[in-house]
Structures are given as structure tokens and as C-alpha cells.
Amino acid sequence: MTGSAVRKLRASFASHTVLIVLSAIFVIPFLWLLGTSLKSLNEISLSNLTIIPRVFHWDNYARVFERIPYLRYTMNTLFVTVMSVIGQIISSSLVAYSLTKVEWKGRGIIFPIVVATMLLPFQVTMIPVYMIYQKLGLVGTYWPLIIPTFTGAPFYIFLLRQFFMTLPDTLIQAARIDGANEWKIFSRIVMPLCRPALAAVGIFTFLYTWSDFLGPLLYLNDNAKYTLTLGLQAFMAEHYTEWDLLMAASAMFTLPIIVMFFFAQKYFIEGITLTGIKG
Structure with missing residues (x-):
């Protein structure tokens, strides 16, 4: 050798x-x-x-459903998570497309501003945003957790923009010459080509929303509307903690995250890799 x-x-x-x-x-x-x-x-x-x-x-897992309304918490969490994934994919992809494939005045100025907003932590805007939702009468509902996802997130916009920049402009121009409007180009040409990047955004959003604790803690005050993170914290905050049941519930809580990652691992890695090809 x-x-x-x-x-x-x-x-x-x-x-x-x-x-x-x-x-x-x-x-x-x-x-x-x-x-x-x-x-x-x-x-x-x-x-x-x-x-x-x-x-x-093994009966610990069965007892969880007797002591905690686990199915209700799961359905609440699933509803918020699915709506958040849909909102982020739609809104972030629309903004990223307009910043890369649509010519308009001020496009080069808006993108740095969008990226700069990532410097603001959630704790800075937490109180002002809460007051806005309180004035609108939305505190105690799921809307404060869902509405922000339909306005786009700077990180996901940046991620998708990097991917859209790898798509050839000649493809978009050919579609325009054939008479396709921007919506047809976006929905029928661009979106099918960027499935890996969309999968990465969907996975990121799913992981964040499924395990989010601070958002539900701020806006949800009805036990029937609790998500899993808030419901498990409420169970732990009782007069004494049944650690066997809490660990069983936590194990079931992590199961969807593991399943999601393993099934979408290929698209996740591909999406993250391709978004860094062109700057």
C-alpha cells in the first residue's frame, strides 16, 4: 500500500x-x-x-390519550402547520419570482431591505405585533399564527431567489413570446422546476411550526385550541409531573418530524444544494 x-x-x-x-x-x-x-x-x-x-x-402510550387530549392537540397543530406550509410556499415563491424574473423599478433596492429584516429578532417585534392582533380581535384564534406565513419570510424568499436565479431567462422569454402571462409562467413553468427548493421551504416551515412554542403561548388562551407544545407544557405545569406519560407524549411528538425528514431527505438536500449554485 x-x-x-x-x-x-x-x-x-x-x-x-x-x-x-x-x-x-x-x-x-x-x-x-x-x-x-x-x-x-x-x-x-x-x-x-x-x-x-x-x-x-407499553401502556404508557395508551395512558397518554387518557390523561391528555392528545388527538385534539395533534389536529390543532396539524391545522396550523399545514396552513403555514401552504402560506410560506405561495407567498415566498411569489416574492422570489418577482425579484428575479420580473423587471420592475426598485427591485434591486427591495431585496436588500427584505434580507435586512432577518436582523430583527422575533422578540423585537413581538409586542407591537401582539398589540395589532389584539386591536383586530384575533388574539385567542389561530389567525396570528397563520397570517404571517402568507406575507413571506425573508429567509425563504432568499432561499427561493437563489434557486430561481439558476433558471435560464431564455425559458421565461420564450414563454412570454408564446403569449403566456406572468401567472402562467410562474405556475406552469417555474413552480414545477423548483420542486426541490419548495420542498426545502416546506420542510423548514413544517419543523418550525410543529415545534413552535412561543407563538401559541402568546396568542392561544383556550385549552381546546392548544397545540402540542403548549398542551404538553400545560400538562407538565400541573401539581406534579408524570414523567413517564410526558416522555411517551414527547416521543410521539417527535415522530412526525423524523418521518418527514426521512421521506423528504432527498428533496431537502437537493434544494439546499441547488440554492447555493448561483449568487
């Missing part, structure tokens, strides 16, 4: 070792969550922490 081959083998071994260690760091807490969800409350209270339970209590 030559010296270069040995160096490549060592480098490969070192990189794989680092990846395995990092993977273990991220996987162990999840395994602990699953193990704890199958333990009894007495076993969880013991000082010796173990991942594998002594006795598997």
Missing part, C-alpha cells in the same frame, strides 16, 4: 470516527427519551439512570 493510500485511509478513518461520535451525541438523548417513555414512574425516580427499562410499560 502506497503512502498516499495510507494517508487517505487514515483521513477516512478519522472523519468516520468523528461522524460516529457526533451521531452518538445526538442519538443518545433520543434513545433516553424512548427508554424513559417505557419506564414506570418509580423506576424513573431511581438515581441510577439507564436507557433500557427493567420492565417495558
